[in-house]
Amino acid sequence: xADAVGTLLMENERVxxxxxxxxxxxxxxxxxxxxxxxxTTLTECHLRLELPGGETRDSIVAAGSAYTRPxxxxxxxxxxxxxxxxxxxxxxx
Numbered sequence: 001x002a003d004a005v006g007t008l009l010m011e012n013e014r015v016x017x018x019x020x021x022x023x024x025x026x027x028x029x030x031x032x033x034x035x036x037x038x039x040t041t042l043t044e045c046h047l048r049l050e051l052p053g054g055e056t057r058d059s060i061v062a063a064g065s066a067y068t069r070p071x072x073x074x075x076x077x078x079x080x081x082x083x084x085x086x087x088x089x090x091x092x093x
Contacts, residue, residue, distance in 0.1 A: 002026040004077070009088070016091040022079035032074045035091040040066045042088065046081025 004026045009017040016035075019042075020028070030050070045061045052074050060081075061067070079085050 004028050004079070014093055016093065018089045018091075019086065020077075020089060021084065021086045022077075023084055024079055024082050027076055027078040030074070030076045033069065033071060033091070035093055036068065036071045037073075037092065038066060038068045038090045040064075040088045040090070042086040043084065044081075045085040045087055046079060046083075048078040048080030050076040050078065 002023055002025065004020050004022045006028075007019045007021070009019055011017070039061075041061050041063050044063050047057075047059050047061060049057045049059075051057060058080055
């Protein structure tokens, strides 16, 4: 699988803002978030989340939606759809 492309948009002492673009099937690779973060979807996102312990969770998040996850979240994010997807991640330091 291809890697998702992360583009740092800005960073300061309080936040880090990154745009992530995924081709169909692209993934982030396993990672643990060191900070609480907010996701805002730019496109409809067909998210396949691989979670610790072997669990996989699929969801569709509408374009323009937002959600937050806590510090310490661990997963691999995959574009489970047939179209490119993009979102903005704002990490709260």
